[in-house]
Amino acid sequence: xxxxxxxxxxxxxxxxxxxxxxxxxxxxxxxxxxxxxxxxxxxxxxxxxxxxxxxxxxxxxxxxxxxxxxxxxxxxxxxxxxxxxxxxxxxxxxxxxxxxxxxxxxxxxxxxxxxxxxxxxxxxxxxxxxxxxxxxxxxxxxxxxxxxxxxxxxxxxxxxxxxxxxxxxxxxxxxxxxxxxxxxxxxxxxxxxxxxxxxxxxxxxxxxxxxxxxxxxxxxxxxxxxxxxxxxxxxxxxxxxxxxxxxxxxxxxxxxxxxxxxxxxxxxxxxxxxxxxxxxxxxxxxxxxxxxxxxxxxxxxxxxxxxxxxxxxxxxxxxxxxxxxxxxxxxxxxxxxxxxxxxxxxxxxxxxxxxxxxxxxxxxxxxxxxxxxxxxxxxxxxxxxxxxxxxxxxxx
Ligand code: ADP
Ligand code: ZN
Numbered sequence: 001x002x003x004x005x006x007x008x009x010x011x012x013x014x015x016x017x018x019x020x021x022x023x024x025x026x027x028x029x030x031x032x033x034x035x036x037x038x039x040x041x042x043x044x045x046x047x048x049x050x051x052x053x054x055x056x057x058x059x060x061x062x063x064x065x066x067x068x069x070x071x072x073x074x075x076x077x078x079x080x081x082x083x084x085x086x087x088x089x090x091x092x093x094x095x096x097x098x099x100x101x102x103x104x105x106x107x108x109x110x111x112x113x114x115x116x117x118x119x120x121x122x123x124x125x126x127x128x129x130x131x132x133x134x135x136x137x138x139x140x141x142x143x144x145x146x147x148x149x150x151x152x153x154x155x156x157x158x159x160x161x162x163x164x165x166x167x168x169x170x171x172x173x174x175x176x177x178x179x180x181x182x183x184x185x186x187x188x189x190x191x192x193x194x195x196x197x198x199x200x201x202x203x204x205x206x207x208x209x210x211x212x213x214x215x216x217x218x219x220x221x222x223x224x225x226x227x228x229x230x231x232x233x234x235x236x237x238x239x240x241x242x243x244x245x246x247x248x249x250x251x252x253x254x255x256x257x258x259x260x261x262x263x264x265x266x267x268x269x270x271x272x273x274x275x276x277x278x279x280x281x282x283x284x285x286x287x288x289x290x291x292x293x294x295x296x297x298x299x300x301x302x303x304x305x306x307x308x309x310x311x312x313x314x315x316x317x318x319x320x321x322x323x324x325x326x327x328x329x330x331x332x333x334x335x336x337x338x339x340x341x342x343x344x345x346x347x348x349x350x351x352x353x354x355x356x357x358x359x360x361x362x363x364x365x366x367x368x369x370x371x372x373x374x375x376x377x378x379x380x381x382x383x384x385x386x387x388x389x390x391x392x393x394x395x396x
Pocket of ligand 1: 080081082083086107108109139140141142143165166167168169205206207208209210213216
Protein backbone atom coordinates (compact mmCIF):
# COMPACT_ATOMS: atom_id res chain seq x y z
CA UNK A 1 0.00 0.00 0.00
CA UNK A 2 -0.40 2.54 -1.49
CA UNK A 3 -0.14 2.33 -5.25
CA UNK A 4 -3.00 4.40 -6.52
CA UNK A 5 -3.55 6.69 -9.44
CA UNK A 6 -4.74 10.09 -8.36
CA UNK A 7 -8.38 11.04 -8.59
CA UNK A 8 -8.76 13.55 -11.39
CA UNK A 9 -12.01 15.49 -11.38
CA UNK A 10 -10.99 18.24 -13.78
CA UNK A 11 -7.80 19.69 -15.23
CA UNK A 12 -7.41 21.91 -12.21
CA UNK A 13 -8.68 19.48 -9.61
CA UNK A 14 -6.78 16.38 -8.63
CA UNK A 15 -6.48 14.41 -5.40
CA UNK A 16 -3.36 12.35 -4.72
CA UNK A 17 -3.36 9.27 -2.51
CA UNK A 18 -0.09 8.85 -0.67
CA UNK A 19 1.39 7.39 2.46
CA UNK A 20 1.52 9.58 5.54
CA UNK A 21 5.28 8.99 5.60
CA UNK A 22 5.54 10.79 2.29
CA UNK A 23 3.94 13.94 3.64
CA UNK A 24 7.25 15.72 3.97
CA UNK A 25 8.05 15.10 0.33
CA UNK A 26 4.70 16.45 -0.69
CA UNK A 27 5.23 19.45 1.54
CA UNK A 28 8.64 20.18 0.12
CA UNK A 29 7.23 19.95 -3.36
CA UNK A 30 4.27 22.11 -2.51
CA UNK A 31 6.09 24.73 -0.52
CA UNK A 32 9.14 25.12 -2.67
CA UNK A 33 11.71 22.86 -1.01
CA UNK A 34 11.11 23.90 2.59
CA UNK A 35 10.06 21.25 5.09
CA UNK A 36 7.30 21.85 7.60
CA UNK A 37 9.93 22.26 10.31
CA UNK A 38 11.54 25.06 8.37
CA UNK A 39 8.36 27.08 8.40
CA UNK A 40 8.01 29.36 11.35
CA UNK A 41 4.86 31.37 11.97
CA UNK A 42 4.85 35.01 11.11
CA UNK A 43 5.03 37.29 14.13
CA UNK A 44 1.70 38.83 13.28
CA UNK A 45 -1.29 37.91 11.20
CA UNK A 46 -1.03 38.39 7.47
CA UNK A 47 -4.73 39.12 7.54
CA UNK A 48 -5.41 42.52 9.05
CA UNK A 49 -8.22 42.39 11.58
CA UNK A 50 -10.86 44.98 12.34
CA UNK A 51 -10.51 45.66 16.04
CA UNK A 52 -9.91 42.02 16.76
CA UNK A 53 -13.11 40.80 15.14
CA UNK A 54 -11.90 37.68 13.48
CA UNK A 55 -11.50 38.45 9.80
CA UNK A 56 -14.88 40.06 9.23
CA UNK A 57 -13.69 43.04 7.17
CA UNK A 58 -13.51 42.17 3.49
CA UNK A 59 -10.89 44.88 2.96
CA UNK A 60 -8.56 42.94 5.18
CA UNK A 61 -7.84 40.43 2.44
CA UNK A 62 -6.51 42.94 -0.07
CA UNK A 63 -2.87 42.03 0.23
CA UNK A 64 -3.22 38.34 0.25
CA UNK A 65 -0.74 36.43 -1.79
CA UNK A 66 -2.49 34.25 -4.35
CA UNK A 67 0.62 32.38 -5.39
CA UNK A 68 0.88 28.61 -5.38
CA UNK A 69 1.70 26.65 -2.25
CA UNK A 70 4.73 28.66 -1.21
CA UNK A 71 2.85 29.55 1.94
CA UNK A 72 4.89 30.94 4.77
CA UNK A 73 2.02 30.75 7.21
CA UNK A 74 1.66 27.92 9.71
CA UNK A 75 -0.51 24.99 8.74
CA UNK A 76 -4.00 24.92 10.23
CA UNK A 77 -4.45 21.45 11.65
CA UNK A 78 -8.03 20.53 12.48
CA UNK A 79 -7.82 17.37 14.54
CA UNK A 80 -10.25 15.09 16.37
CA UNK A 81 -9.51 15.55 20.10
CA UNK A 82 -9.30 11.80 20.75
CA UNK A 83 -6.84 11.34 17.91
CA UNK A 84 -4.73 14.26 19.13
CA UNK A 85 -4.39 12.64 22.54
CA UNK A 86 -3.90 9.08 21.33
CA UNK A 87 -1.35 9.98 18.63
CA UNK A 88 0.20 13.12 20.06
CA UNK A 89 3.80 12.08 19.59
CA UNK A 90 3.39 11.13 15.95
CA UNK A 91 1.47 14.31 15.12
CA UNK A 92 3.83 16.60 17.04
CA UNK A 93 6.72 15.15 15.09
CA UNK A 94 5.23 15.89 11.71
CA UNK A 95 3.37 19.04 12.72
CA UNK A 96 5.53 20.83 15.29
CA UNK A 97 3.91 23.63 17.27
CA UNK A 98 6.14 26.30 15.76
CA UNK A 99 4.72 25.73 12.30
CA UNK A 100 1.23 24.45 13.11
CA UNK A 101 -1.91 25.92 14.59
CA UNK A 102 -3.92 23.14 16.21
CA UNK A 103 -7.70 23.25 16.38
CA UNK A 104 -9.22 20.36 18.34
CA UNK A 105 -12.63 19.08 17.34
CA UNK A 106 -14.66 17.54 20.18
CA UNK A 107 -15.45 13.93 19.15
CA UNK A 108 -18.97 13.18 18.00
CA UNK A 109 -21.51 14.03 15.34
CA UNK A 110 -22.60 17.15 17.30
CA UNK A 111 -19.38 18.78 16.12
CA UNK A 112 -20.62 18.76 12.54
CA UNK A 113 -22.49 21.97 13.35
CA UNK A 114 -22.67 25.57 12.22
CA UNK A 115 -21.30 26.51 15.66
CA UNK A 116 -18.10 24.42 15.36
CA UNK A 117 -17.67 25.42 11.71
CA UNK A 118 -17.88 29.05 12.85
CA UNK A 119 -15.28 28.43 15.56
CA UNK A 120 -12.88 27.05 12.94
CA UNK A 121 -13.45 30.09 10.73
CA UNK A 122 -12.78 32.44 13.68
CA UNK A 123 -9.73 30.42 14.65
CA UNK A 124 -8.35 30.55 11.11
CA UNK A 125 -8.70 34.33 10.95
CA UNK A 126 -7.25 34.81 14.42
CA UNK A 127 -3.74 34.04 13.14
CA UNK A 128 -1.68 34.21 9.98
CA UNK A 129 -3.75 33.20 6.98
CA UNK A 130 -3.26 33.33 3.26
CA UNK A 131 -5.06 31.77 0.35
CA UNK A 132 -2.32 29.18 0.17
CA UNK A 133 -2.27 28.28 3.88
CA UNK A 134 -2.78 24.51 4.02
CA UNK A 135 -5.63 23.17 6.12
CA UNK A 136 -5.07 19.59 7.27
CA UNK A 137 -7.93 17.48 8.63
CA UNK A 138 -6.90 14.66 10.95
CA UNK A 139 -9.64 12.35 12.19
CA UNK A 140 -12.68 10.39 11.09
CA UNK A 141 -15.60 11.38 8.92
CA UNK A 142 -16.83 14.04 11.33
CA UNK A 143 -13.56 15.98 11.37
CA UNK A 144 -13.00 15.48 7.64
CA UNK A 145 -16.46 16.72 6.62
CA UNK A 146 -16.33 19.69 9.00
CA UNK A 147 -12.76 20.77 8.27
CA UNK A 148 -13.30 20.19 4.55
CA UNK A 149 -16.28 22.52 4.55
CA UNK A 150 -14.30 25.15 6.44
CA UNK A 151 -11.44 24.82 3.93
CA UNK A 152 -13.90 25.15 1.04
CA UNK A 153 -15.17 28.49 2.30
CA UNK A 154 -12.09 30.15 3.80
CA UNK A 155 -10.63 32.65 1.32
CA UNK A 156 -12.78 30.86 -1.29
CA UNK A 157 -10.83 27.66 -0.74
CA UNK A 158 -7.67 26.76 1.16
CA UNK A 159 -5.54 23.82 0.00
CA UNK A 160 -7.02 20.87 1.88
CA UNK A 161 -5.25 17.69 3.05
CA UNK A 162 -7.00 14.73 4.66
CA UNK A 163 -5.35 12.38 7.11
CA UNK A 164 -8.13 9.87 7.82
CA UNK A 165 -7.79 8.00 11.11
CA UNK A 166 -10.86 5.74 11.01
CA UNK A 167 -11.34 2.86 8.61
CA UNK A 168 -14.56 4.48 7.40
CA UNK A 169 -12.78 7.72 6.57
CA UNK A 170 -9.94 5.86 4.81
CA UNK A 171 -12.18 3.78 2.59
CA UNK A 172 -15.02 6.22 2.13
CA UNK A 173 -15.49 9.72 3.49
CA UNK A 174 -12.02 11.13 2.78
CA UNK A 175 -12.33 10.10 -0.87
CA UNK A 176 -14.62 11.94 -3.25
CA UNK A 177 -14.73 15.56 -2.16
CA UNK A 178 -17.92 15.70 -0.11
CA UNK A 179 -17.76 18.15 2.76
CA UNK A 180 -20.48 19.40 5.02
CA UNK A 181 -22.18 19.94 8.32
CA UNK A 182 -25.58 19.15 9.79
CA UNK A 183 -28.55 21.44 10.29
CA UNK A 184 -31.75 21.05 12.29
CA UNK A 185 -33.34 20.34 8.89
CA UNK A 186 -31.24 17.20 8.47
CA UNK A 187 -27.83 15.54 8.32
CA UNK A 188 -25.32 16.91 5.81
CA UNK A 189 -27.82 19.47 4.56
CA UNK A 190 -25.18 22.24 4.34
CA UNK A 191 -22.11 21.39 2.33
CA UNK A 192 -20.00 21.61 -0.78
CA UNK A 193 -18.02 19.43 -3.12
CA UNK A 194 -14.42 20.35 -2.36
CA UNK A 195 -11.58 18.05 -3.27
CA UNK A 196 -8.47 17.66 -1.11
CA UNK A 197 -5.06 18.07 -2.73
CA UNK A 198 -4.03 14.80 -1.14
CA UNK A 199 -5.26 12.07 1.18
CA UNK A 200 -2.54 10.64 3.40
CA UNK A 201 -2.79 7.09 4.69
CA UNK A 202 -1.28 5.48 7.76
CA UNK A 203 -2.87 2.31 9.06
CA UNK A 204 -1.02 2.74 12.38
CA UNK A 205 -3.76 5.20 13.36
CA UNK A 206 -6.19 2.30 13.27
CA UNK A 207 -4.40 0.49 16.10
CA UNK A 208 -6.38 2.55 18.60
CA UNK A 209 -9.74 2.44 16.82
CA UNK A 210 -12.51 0.81 18.89
CA UNK A 211 -14.05 -2.33 17.36
CA UNK A 212 -17.44 -0.71 16.87
CA UNK A 213 -15.89 2.11 14.81
CA UNK A 214 -13.83 -0.47 12.95
CA UNK A 215 -17.00 -2.29 11.88
CA UNK A 216 -18.37 0.99 10.55
CA UNK A 217 -15.61 0.93 7.94
CA UNK A 218 -16.08 -2.79 7.32
CA UNK A 219 -19.69 -2.10 6.29
CA UNK A 220 -18.53 0.23 3.52
CA UNK A 221 -15.97 -2.35 2.36
CA UNK A 222 -18.75 -4.96 2.21
CA UNK A 223 -20.72 -2.46 0.14
CA UNK A 224 -17.83 -2.23 -2.37
CA UNK A 225 -17.84 -6.03 -2.42
CA UNK A 226 -21.47 -6.09 -3.56
CA UNK A 227 -21.29 -3.18 -6.02
CA UNK A 228 -17.85 -3.70 -7.53
CA UNK A 229 -15.46 -6.42 -6.38
CA UNK A 230 -16.88 -9.58 -4.75
CA UNK A 231 -13.42 -10.57 -3.43
CA UNK A 232 -13.87 -7.82 -0.85
CA UNK A 233 -16.73 -9.77 0.76
CA UNK A 234 -14.41 -12.48 2.06
CA UNK A 235 -11.63 -10.05 2.79
CA UNK A 236 -13.89 -7.78 4.85
CA UNK A 237 -15.13 -10.78 6.82
CA UNK A 238 -11.54 -11.71 7.66
CA UNK A 239 -10.67 -8.14 8.66
CA UNK A 240 -13.77 -7.73 10.83
CA UNK A 241 -12.42 -10.20 13.36
CA UNK A 242 -9.44 -8.77 15.29
CA UNK A 243 -7.99 -12.29 15.59
CA UNK A 244 -7.68 -12.78 11.83
CA UNK A 245 -6.60 -9.26 10.87
CA UNK A 246 -3.33 -8.77 9.00
CA UNK A 247 -1.57 -5.60 7.93
CA UNK A 248 -1.10 -6.88 4.39
CA UNK A 249 -4.74 -7.67 3.92
CA UNK A 250 -5.72 -4.36 5.50
CA UNK A 251 -3.48 -2.46 3.09
CA UNK A 252 -4.89 -4.38 0.14
CA UNK A 253 -8.49 -3.76 1.16
CA UNK A 254 -8.00 -0.04 1.77
CA UNK A 255 -6.26 0.30 -1.56
CA UNK A 256 -8.97 -1.53 -3.48
CA UNK A 257 -11.75 0.38 -1.70
CA UNK A 258 -10.13 3.74 -2.45
CA UNK A 259 -9.69 2.66 -6.06
CA UNK A 260 -13.35 1.67 -6.40
CA UNK A 261 -14.66 4.82 -4.78
CA UNK A 262 -12.42 7.13 -6.76
CA UNK A 263 -13.26 5.44 -10.05
CA UNK A 264 -16.96 5.84 -9.40
CA UNK A 265 -16.49 9.46 -8.30
CA UNK A 266 -14.24 10.33 -11.25
CA UNK A 267 -16.88 9.10 -13.66
CA UNK A 268 -19.65 10.88 -11.92
CA UNK A 269 -18.39 13.81 -9.90
CA UNK A 270 -21.89 15.17 -9.25
CA UNK A 271 -23.93 12.17 -8.19
CA UNK A 272 -26.21 11.81 -11.17
CA UNK A 273 -25.54 8.27 -12.21
CA UNK A 274 -22.92 5.82 -11.06
CA UNK A 275 -22.21 7.65 -7.84
CA UNK A 276 -25.66 6.63 -6.68
CA UNK A 277 -24.37 3.04 -6.51
CA UNK A 278 -22.42 4.07 -3.45
CA UNK A 279 -25.79 4.32 -1.73
CA UNK A 280 -26.24 0.56 -1.71
CA UNK A 281 -27.75 -0.28 1.69
CA UNK A 282 -27.95 3.40 2.55
CA UNK A 283 -31.59 4.19 1.69
CA UNK A 284 -32.68 1.52 4.16
CA UNK A 285 -29.86 2.45 6.54
CA UNK A 286 -30.67 6.16 6.64
CA UNK A 287 -34.28 5.38 7.53
CA UNK A 288 -33.09 3.28 10.44
CA UNK A 289 -30.69 6.00 11.62
CA UNK A 290 -33.46 8.60 11.45
CA UNK A 291 -35.95 6.39 13.31
CA UNK A 292 -33.26 5.79 15.93
CA UNK A 293 -32.61 9.54 16.19
CA UNK A 294 -28.91 8.78 15.62
CA UNK A 295 -28.70 7.42 19.19
CA UNK A 296 -28.09 3.69 19.46
CA UNK A 297 -27.24 2.51 15.95
CA UNK A 298 -24.21 3.92 14.19
CA UNK A 299 -23.92 4.53 10.45
CA UNK A 300 -22.06 1.31 9.67
CA UNK A 301 -24.52 -0.81 11.62
CA UNK A 302 -27.46 0.82 9.83
CA UNK A 303 -25.81 0.24 6.45
CA UNK A 304 -25.08 -3.39 7.40
CA UNK A 305 -28.78 -3.97 8.09
CA UNK A 306 -29.70 -1.88 5.04
CA UNK A 307 -27.63 -4.08 2.73
CA UNK A 308 -29.41 -7.21 4.01
CA UNK A 309 -32.74 -5.52 3.21
CA UNK A 310 -31.60 -4.31 -0.24
CA UNK A 311 -30.38 -7.81 -1.09
CA UNK A 312 -33.76 -9.18 -0.03
CA UNK A 313 -35.50 -6.80 -2.49
CA UNK A 314 -32.97 -7.79 -5.17
CA UNK A 315 -33.86 -11.45 -4.70
CA UNK A 316 -37.58 -10.72 -4.73
CA UNK A 317 -37.09 -9.05 -8.11
CA UNK A 318 -35.42 -12.18 -9.41
CA UNK A 319 -31.72 -11.45 -9.03
CA UNK A 320 -29.40 -14.21 -7.90
CA UNK A 321 -27.64 -12.69 -4.89
CA UNK A 322 -26.84 -13.91 -1.40
CA UNK A 323 -26.68 -12.21 1.97
CA UNK A 324 -24.73 -15.12 3.44
CA UNK A 325 -21.48 -13.12 3.76
CA UNK A 326 -23.39 -10.55 5.82
CA UNK A 327 -25.35 -12.95 7.98
CA UNK A 328 -22.16 -14.84 8.80
CA UNK A 329 -21.01 -11.67 10.55
CA UNK A 330 -24.13 -11.40 12.67
CA UNK A 331 -22.28 -12.29 15.87
CA UNK A 332 -19.53 -9.81 15.10
CA UNK A 333 -21.95 -6.91 14.65
CA UNK A 334 -24.20 -7.98 17.55
CA UNK A 335 -27.02 -5.72 16.41
CA UNK A 336 -30.15 -5.65 18.49
CA UNK A 337 -32.94 -4.32 16.29
CA UNK A 338 -35.77 -5.62 18.49
CA UNK A 339 -36.93 -2.07 19.24
CA UNK A 340 -37.61 -1.34 15.56
CA UNK A 341 -39.65 -4.37 14.53
CA UNK A 342 -42.89 -2.53 15.24
CA UNK A 343 -41.78 0.52 13.22
CA UNK A 344 -41.74 -1.08 9.78
CA UNK A 345 -44.44 1.17 8.35
CA UNK A 346 -42.70 4.28 9.63
CA UNK A 347 -39.35 3.08 8.24
CA UNK A 348 -40.88 2.73 4.78
CA UNK A 349 -42.35 6.22 5.03
CA UNK A 350 -38.94 7.58 6.01
CA UNK A 351 -37.46 5.89 2.93
CA UNK A 352 -39.97 7.66 0.68
CA UNK A 353 -38.77 10.97 2.15
CA UNK A 354 -35.09 10.32 1.38
CA UNK A 355 -33.57 13.39 -0.26
CA UNK A 356 -32.10 11.29 -3.07
CA UNK A 357 -35.51 10.23 -4.39
CA UNK A 358 -36.95 11.58 -7.59
CA UNK A 359 -40.58 11.78 -8.75
CA UNK A 360 -41.89 10.30 -5.48
CA UNK A 361 -40.57 6.86 -6.28
CA UNK A 362 -37.75 5.39 -4.22
CA UNK A 363 -34.61 4.84 -6.27
CA UNK A 364 -33.05 1.80 -4.69
CA UNK A 365 -29.63 0.46 -5.46
CA UNK A 366 -30.03 -3.25 -5.98
CA UNK A 367 -27.54 -5.94 -6.90
CA UNK A 368 -28.05 -8.10 -10.00
CA UNK A 369 -25.15 -10.37 -9.18
CA UNK A 370 -22.29 -9.86 -6.77
CA UNK A 371 -20.27 -6.92 -8.09
CA UNK A 372 -23.03 -5.67 -10.46
CA UNK A 373 -25.37 -3.01 -9.04
CA UNK A 374 -28.34 -1.36 -10.69
CA UNK A 375 -30.70 1.48 -9.87
CA UNK A 376 -34.32 0.50 -9.55
CA UNK A 377 -37.40 2.67 -8.92
CA UNK A 378 -39.55 0.98 -6.29
CA UNK A 379 -43.10 2.10 -5.47
CA UNK A 380 -44.37 -1.04 -3.80
CA UNK A 381 -44.52 -0.36 -0.04
CA UNK A 382 -45.26 -3.99 0.72
CA UNK A 383 -42.05 -5.10 -0.94
CA UNK A 384 -40.09 -2.71 1.28
CA UNK A 385 -41.98 -3.78 4.39
CA UNK A 386 -41.23 -7.42 3.64
CA UNK A 387 -37.55 -6.57 3.23
CA UNK A 388 -37.49 -4.93 6.67
CA UNK A 389 -39.33 -7.86 8.26
CA UNK A 390 -36.90 -10.30 6.66
CA UNK A 391 -33.92 -8.28 7.95
CA UNK A 392 -35.21 -8.04 11.51
CA UNK A 393 -35.88 -11.77 11.57
CA UNK A 394 -32.50 -12.65 10.06
CA UNK A 395 -30.66 -10.54 12.63
CA UNK A 396 -32.71 -11.56 15.66
P1 ADP B 1 -16.45 8.12 11.21
O1 ADP B 1 -15.14 8.16 10.52
O2 ADP B 1 -16.97 6.74 11.43
O3 ADP B 1 -17.45 9.07 10.61
P2 ADP B 1 -16.01 9.85 13.58
O4 ADP B 1 -15.27 10.93 12.92
O5 ADP B 1 -17.32 10.18 14.19
O6 ADP B 1 -16.20 8.57 12.67
O7 ADP B 1 -15.12 9.13 14.67
C1 ADP B 1 -15.65 8.08 15.41
C2 ADP B 1 -15.02 8.01 16.78
O8 ADP B 1 -13.73 7.45 16.66
C3 ADP B 1 -14.84 9.36 17.45
O9 ADP B 1 -15.10 9.19 18.83
C4 ADP B 1 -13.37 9.67 17.25
O10 ADP B 1 -12.85 10.47 18.28
C5 ADP B 1 -12.77 8.30 17.28
N1 ADP B 1 -11.54 8.10 16.52
C6 ADP B 1 -11.21 8.54 15.30
N2 ADP B 1 -10.03 8.06 14.90
C7 ADP B 1 -9.58 7.30 15.91
C8 ADP B 1 -8.43 6.51 16.12
N3 ADP B 1 -7.50 6.38 15.17
N4 ADP B 1 -8.29 5.86 17.31
C9 ADP B 1 -9.26 5.93 18.26
N5 ADP B 1 -10.38 6.65 18.11
C10 ADP B 1 -10.54 7.32 16.96
ZN1 ZN C 1 -21.91 5.18 4.34
